[in-house]
Amino acid sequence: MYIDIKDVSVEYKQEKTSFLALDHINLSINQGEFICLLGPSGCGKTTLLNAIAGFEKVTSGTITIDGTPVTKPDTRYVTIFQNYGLLPWRSVEKNVALPLETKGLSKQEQDERIKHYLELVGLSEYKDRHPHQLSGGQQQRVAIARALAVNPDILFMDEPFAALDAITRMKLQDDTRLLSTKEKKTIIFVTHDIEEAVYLADRIVVLSPNPGRIKSIVDVHMPFERDRTSDDFIHIRDKIFEIFNMKVDHDLEYYI
Ligand SMILES: Nc1ncnc2c1ncn2[C@@H]1O[C@H](COP(=O)(O)OP(=O)(O)OP(=O)(O)O)[C@@H](O)[C@H]1O
Numbered sequence: 001m002y003i004d005i006k007d008v009s010v011e012y013k014q015e016k017t018s019f020l021a022l023d024h025i026n027l028s029i030n031q032g033e034f035i036c037l038l039g040p041s042g043c044g045k046t047t048l049l050n051a052i053a054g055f056e057k058v059t060s061g062t063i064t065i066d067g068t069p070v071t072k073p074d075t076r077y078v079t080i081f082q083n084y085g086l087l088p089w090r091s092v093e094k095n096v097a098l099p100l101e102t103k104g105l106s107k108q109e110q111d112e113r114i115k116h117y118l119e120l121v122g123l124s125e126y127k128d129r130h131p132h133q134l135s136g137g138q139q140q141r142v143a144i145a146r147a148l149a150v151n152p153d154i155l156f157m158d159e160p161f162a163a164l165d166a167i168t169r170m171k172l173q174d175d176t177r178l179l180s181t182k183e184k185k186t187i188i189f190v191t192h193d194i195e196e197a198v199y200l201a202d203r204i205v206v207l208s209p210n211p212g213r214i215k216s217i218v219d220v221h222m223p224f225e226r227d228r229t230s231d232d233f234i235h236i237r238d239k240i241f242e243i244f245n246m247k248v249d250h251d252l253e254y255y256i
Contacts (some may be wrong), residue, residue: 001028002186003052003154008061010047010212020211021047025061027205027214031153034180034187036201038194038240044212045190046158052188053079053156065154075103078147079156084139085130086146092118093127096146103150117145120179137168143174148183155180157189161196173199181224198236199226206243216243 010022022044029035037045050056052063054073065069065077078099086095093114100110118124121141131139140160147155147216157176161169177200180187191197197204201220208215218240 002031002033002066003027003029004062005029005048006064008048008051008063010044010051010056011059023211023213024216027217028137029186029188031186032180032184034177034200034202035189037188037190038192038203038204039207039212039215040192040209040244041093041237043207043209045192045207049079049156049158049188049190053077053154055079065094075150077150077154077156078150078152079138079158080143080147080160082139084131084136085142086139086142088131091128091130092123092134092142095131095142096149099146099150112143113149113151117138117149120182121145121147121175126242135168136164137172140164140172144172144175144179148179148185152185154186154188155246157187159190159192162191162193169196176200177224177226194237194240197207198233198240199213199228204240206240212245218243232233249251 005025005027008022008025009020012019012021025048037048039045048057051058052070054070065252087098090098096114096117097110099149100113105113115124118127123141123145126134126138131142134142143160161172164172175194176187179185198220204218204220205214206216206218207213218236220235220236221236227233
């Protein structure tokens with residue numbers, strides 16, 4: 001297995017108390033897989049993502065990537081944060097260039113990568129703009145281009161589209177799925193939006209809180225082209241609702 005999470009617990013210690021955010025998590029992830037971590041607020045999604053990415057130390061258990069134990073963040077992997085994290089004083093092009101400058105790439109290689117990834121996210125014409133001259137969705141695309149430009153093996157995405165309107169979110173979901181296959185990345189994607197998870201994932205890891213545990217793992221056997229209104233889609237969505245013991249109602253917003 002590419003990523004192996006064995007018996008991982010994370011306990012946050014405060015002055016006198018401690019809180020078990022993750023309790024004996026076991027999960028194996030294949031290379032190239034699209035995994036969604038799904039669950040209600042506080043169930044430990046971000047903690048698990050950060051532990052795999054090396055930003056959070058585990059209290060017990062082990063995480064290995066490609067056979068190497070994770071002890072700290074590795075430049076082979078990259079995280080897209082929810083708030084885009086763009087530098088306002090840099091142009092789109094210069095924002096994408098940022099991580100490349102520290103990688104010691106030649107100017108020509110930097111330029112090629114910037115061009116390629118801005119094209120991939122459809123922002124070539126916006127390269128000279130600054131972040132405040134872009135919509136939220138465009139800013140997030142710049143963040144995606146910047147993340148991909150360093151050619152990471154794994155992309156960690158923590159609710160990257162939560163702040164966007166529904167139409168933009170759907171467009172970026174399509175883009176993300178396309179590049180996960182085109183660029184053959186392993187993607188670990190945190191969301192609390194059930195439909196987003198069913199639309200994107202190869203497997204959905206459903207977590208429950210207090211303490212954070214894996215409640216269920218749902219295989220999403222659907223073709224690449226997914227239709228939110230198809231019977232298969234609705235069947236998997238409703239299955240997840242059942243996992244959460246939530247009433248299925250057609251007027252319900254599908255968030256947890
Ligand atoms: N540094 C910390 N110290 C103490 N408790 C923490 C710390 N970070 C997170 N927690 C707690 O651990 C639990 C899991 O947090 P985490 O952020 O992983 O959840 P989440 O599923 O990502 O939630 P959300 O969907 O709201 O972002 C929460 O109850 C949170 O309050």
